[in-house]
Every structure is written in C-alpha cells, then in structure tokens.
Amino acid sequence: MSTREYDLVVIGAGPVGENVADRAVRGGLSVAIVESELVGGECSYWACMPSKALLRAPAALRAARDVAGAAEAVTGGVDVAAVLARRDRIVHEWQDTSQVDWLQGVGIDLIRGFGRVTAEREVSVEAADGTATVLRARHAVAVCTGSAALIPDIDGLVDAAPWTSREATAVRDVPASLVILGGGVVGVEMATAFVALGSTVTVIARSGLLGGMEEIAGEAVAASLHAAGATVRTGAQATRVERAGDGVTVTLADGAVVQAEEILVATGRVPRTSGIGLDVVGLEDGGWIDVDDTLRVRGSEWLYAAGDVTHRALLTHQGKYQARIAGDVIARRARGEDLDTQAWGRHAATADHSAVPQVVFTDPEVAAVGATAASARADGLDVTVIDYDLSWIAGASTHSDRFEGTARAVVDDARGVLVGATFVGPDTAELLHAATIAIVGEVPLHRLWHAVPAYPTISEVWLRWLEEYGL
Known part of the structure; x- marks a missing residue:
C-alpha cells in the first residue's frame, strides 16, 4: 500500500x-x-452529451420540414445508423x-x-x-x-433488467417498442428521441409531464408526443413488470397492460x-x-x-x-485568506436558490429559469404572470411556417423585477440566458425597457412582455 x-x-x-x-x-x-x-463522468458519456446527440438530428429535420423551400428537399426520416455513429463520435467511443x-x-x-x-x-x-x-x-x-438512476420499488422491475438513462443513451439496437416510466426531463427527452428513431413509445407518468415546471411546458410536450405517435398515460402508476421472451409487460394500477420490447426507468435520481x-x-x-x-x-x-x-x-x-x-x-x-465579501458574493452558490436555468430538448424545446408562478406565490410574492404567444412575433414567421410557442414571465410586483421565465417553442433555449441575467441581476423592468431587442428576432418577446406589463 x-x-x-x-x-x-x-x-x-x-x-x-x-x-x-x-x-x-x-x-x-x-x-x-x-x-x-x-x-x-456521467454527462460526457451517458447523459448530457449522448442524449443531445440523439436528439439533434430529429430536431434539425423537424426544423427543415417547417420551412417551405427546405421542406421540399426532405425526402425521408433520420438515418438511424448515422445518428448513432455521430453519438459515438461525440462520446469518443467511451474512451x-x-x-x-x-x-x-x-x-x-x-x-x-x-x-x-x-x-x-x-x-x-x-x-x-x-x-x-x-x-x-x-x-x-x-x-x-x-x-x-433511481429504480423504484415495483414488483418484478429489477428482475426485468430495465434500462436506465445509461442504456438508453448508449443504445446500439433501437427497440421496436419502448415503455418509459417517468414523465420528467429524462423521460420526455428519451421519448422524443426514440419516437424519431422509429420506436413505438409509451410514457407512463404518475402525474403530468415535467412536473415542477410551468404547466404550459408539460402540456405542449405531451401534445407533441401524441402528434408524433407516442402514447402518453398521465395519472398512471405501474404496479408490476414482467420480462418474458422478447419483451416486457407492465401492469398498471387500473389493470391496464402495456407491452414493449424494452423498458426505460426515468423516475428520479x-x-x-x-x-x-x-x-x-x-x-x-x-x-x-x-x-x-x-x-x-x-x-x-x-x-x-x-x-x-x-x-x-x-x-x-x-x-x-x-x-x-x-x-x-x-x-x-x-492560503488563510478571507473570502470575497462583496455584495455579489462570488464565493457563495446563491444561484442555486433562485436562478437555476434548465433546457429540455424536446419538441418543442422548453427553457426555464427562476420561479414558476405557483412557487413565487408560495414564497409569498405578489406576482403578475404574463403569457405571450410567440407566433405573434414577426420573427416567428421568418423562422418557421408553423411556429407555435408560448413565453411566460413572472414579475415580482413589489420590486418590479423578473423572478421567473419559461419559453416553450422552437429553439427557445437561446432565449434563456437573457432571462437568467435579468433575474440574477435583479434588473428593474423600467431599465429593461431600454434594452431594445433586434428586429425581426424571437427576442422581441421581451418588448411584448414589457408592453403587456404596462410600460
């Protein structure tokens, strides 16, 4: 030793x-x-990087199909082998x-x-x-x-050798059918990916999708998965899982039975x-x-x-x-030095409490930071909630012929600052950091009035939010 x-x-x-x-x-x-x-670690080989690699080709294909001139050039679906090969390159062949x-x-x-x-x-x-x-x-x-990955205590689940996110993101042979337990981020992202890769997908979620985020997010993702051919069972709970032959059978609390070639558990960590x-x-x-x-x-x-x-x-x-x-x-x-004591507190993880940004790479994308309307009110804030239809923005019509989306702002009326933002729609991830800066910096809305968004971009939603608020 x-x-x-x-x-x-x-x-x-x-x-x-x-x-x-x-x-x-x-x-x-x-x-x-x-x-x-x-x-x-996990992100590089079994989570962030491979999952986004699996999702990117379907997203690019959908974007092309939504723009006349590009749509006519699209003649098929994703090339599964090429998607998996690109994933392998991105994870450096797990080396x-x-x-x-x-x-x-x-x-x-x-x-x-x-x-x-x-x-x-x-x-x-x-x-x-x-x-x-x-x-x-x-x-x-x-x-x-x-x-x-958390493996819940469901009768027969462990013996059924379920996939976790690791097996899903490292898939070699795409299953003909896949049942997913859980409606959180991993569950909906993998549902989006495997539908695009050709699987028949069933999502089983005890409540709605993307719980903890604004309801507009889960509702939009559920509708999109339905439109893509997936089955989404919310308010459902698996009570038994059995693997036999070439697949698994999942029995639900209401007696319904779901069968699939593979099962993915995405119920928490x-x-x-x-x-x-x-x-x-x-x-x-x-x-x-x-x-x-x-x-x-x-x-x-x-x-x-x-x-x-x-x-x-x-x-x-x-x-x-x-x-x-x-x-x-x-x-x-x-070194025996004092920690930073400036007001902005560089040596304290304060962002964990109120300004955590997150992107869900589904169709549509979901990007959110800060409080939801419900959590802000639970914290005792008097808030104004502003929902704006992103398709009403001029830049949406140039971005896509079928642009659909919603942007929600949560404003603390007492301080006149943004405390939460959620964007649902194509490529909305790129809108998120501006909202994160506004929340972390506690920038008053009357100052944001002078941050003029470029035309024609989807970022004009900031102007529309301020107008809706009465500025």
Whole structure:
C-alpha cells in the first residue's frame, strides 16, 4: 500500500470534480482526483452529451420540414445508423484519453479506482487490480460522485433488467417498442428521441409531464408526443413488470397492460454515495450531502461536496458552478485568506436558490429559469404572470411556417423585477440566458425597457412582455 499527500483530494472526475480540481490548482494547490469509471463522468458519456446527440438530428429535420423551400428537399426520416455513429463520435467511443490528457496538462494527478473516506482528511483508493493507495489531504477532501438512476420499488422491475438513462443513451439496437416510466426531463427527452428513431413509445407518468415546471411546458410536450405517435398515460402508476421472451409487460394500477420490447426507468435520481465512507465522518451512507453556500459540509472544517450529491440542483451546469466556487474557496482558505465579501458574493452558490436555468430538448424545446408562478406565490410574492404567444412575433414567421410557442414571465410586483421565465417553442433555449441575467441581476423592468431587442428576432418577446406589463 502506497501513501501520497496532496493539498486537496477530489473523489469523482466528472465535470464537477474536474472543475473543483482545476480551480484549486489555479489557486496554487496540489490536487489528486479519484475516478473508478471514465474521466469526464456521467454527462460526457451517458447523459448530457449522448442524449443531445440523439436528439439533434430529429430536431434539425423537424426544423427543415417547417420551412417551405427546405421542406421540399426532405425526402425521408433520420438515418438511424448515422445518428448513432455521430453519438459515438461525440462520446469518443467511451474512451477518456482526451480528458486524461487535459488533467495531466493542468497538473492534476489522476488516481484510478474506488475512493473511500477512511479518516479525517484521508481517502483510500482501491484499484481494479486490488492494489490500494492512501491519499492524505493537507486541507480538504471534496466529494463529487454524482447521482445514479433511481429504480423504484415495483414488483418484478429489477428482475426485468430495465434500462436506465445509461442504456438508453448508449443504445446500439433501437427497440421496436419502448415503455418509459417517468414523465420528467429524462423521460420526455428519451421519448422524443426514440419516437424519431422509429420506436413505438409509451410514457407512463404518475402525474403530468415535467412536473415542477410551468404547466404550459408539460402540456405542449405531451401534445407533441401524441402528434408524433407516442402514447402518453398521465395519472398512471405501474404496479408490476414482467420480462418474458422478447419483451416486457407492465401492469398498471387500473389493470391496464402495456407491452414493449424494452423498458426505460426515468423516475428520479439517487446520490452515488454508498460505500464511500460518509459514515466515517458521521453522515448517512448512501445519502445526500448537506452543504452550506461555500459547498462545505455542515459541521466539518475539511469536507466539501459539489454537484448532484448536494441535491441542490441536479444539473451539470449548476454542478460546475458549485465546483468553481468550491475550488476557489478551498484554495483561499488553504492560503488563510478571507473570502470575497462583496455584495455579489462570488464565493457563495446563491444561484442555486433562485436562478437555476434548465433546457429540455424536446419538441418543442422548453427553457426555464427562476420561479414558476405557483412557487413565487408560495414564497409569498405578489406576482403578475404574463403569457405571450410567440407566433405573434414577426420573427416567428421568418423562422418557421408553423411556429407555435408560448413565453411566460413572472414579475415580482413589489420590486418590479423578473423572478421567473419559461419559453416553450422552437429553439427557445437561446432565449434563456437573457432571462437568467435579468433575474440574477435583479434588473428593474423600467431599465429593461431600454434594452431594445433586434428586429425581426424571437427576442422581441421581451418588448411584448414589457408592453403587456404596462410600460
């Protein structure tokens, strides 16, 4: 058994762990990062990147079909083999050589194996060949191990060998039929992808689609999936799953039966913290990790966590945002420096509370940031809700011959600022960051009146919102 010492030890080399390590190295610390799978993590190989690769070709095809002159040139559906080959290129054939090269280039030591906290500021790593390495941290340990798919307690489900998002995004042979349990982001994105790839898709959701977002989002996505040939069963619950022969049978609480070649479970996430030694430091093995806004574990002087394991915002971009803050904080504390105390608080993850942006790459796209109308009112705000039909904007007619969409603004009347925005429609993801800036910056609407949108673009919705509000 060998022993090494570093200023910081990071467990998990996904995008979150990489960013914690990078910021700490920039701050002058020596860093080791521990990874049991591929450097680059879930997002690079089994989530964000491959899923968007599967969705992009169908989206481009739909866009072409919605514009006269381009529509006439479209003579078929997506080329499934080409879509999968492009996905393979984007995930580098599930090889992490380039990511490892990057770690080495910035001065981060990679330790392959399963990392486990074994004492204060100590991580033991067991490699695949059984050899062990003890890493001692002079200043901090950061847990960045991410999350995994939740497999709900449904009779027969585990024995039926269900797909999770990993199997879905790494698919080699597209099934003739697919049943999806769950109506959240993963469920609706994979439904959109597999319908386009030729599967007969059934979505089973206990409530509506995209719960937690504005209802206009889930309603629009459900309608689009129906139009594409999918079956969407909301208010439905699976009670038993059985695999036999070439497929699975799903029995619902109302006695209905759904049959498909494969089943995908997309009902939520659990933290990947089992067996990593949380119990050694008084935390729950396999549990979420509670941190303060500097990403330090509450009650600890040396243990940090960032990304999905904190359960603050299970999104790659938010995890990387947390990671940048954590790495900077660890480096500054290691140097004995005070943290940034300016009003904008660069060393506190305040965006996790009120300004989390998210895009759902369905048809139509859904882009949202901040509060919904319901959550804003639940927080005691007096709000005005403005819905605007995006097809009424001049730029919509040039963008598409069949443009449909809605933009909702949620305004805090007491302060005259935007606190939430949701866009539903083609390519609305590119509208999102302006709303994020307005919410984070708490820009008064009377100042936004002087931020003139270019004509003819869909961004003219900002002018229409302000006019609807009475400016």
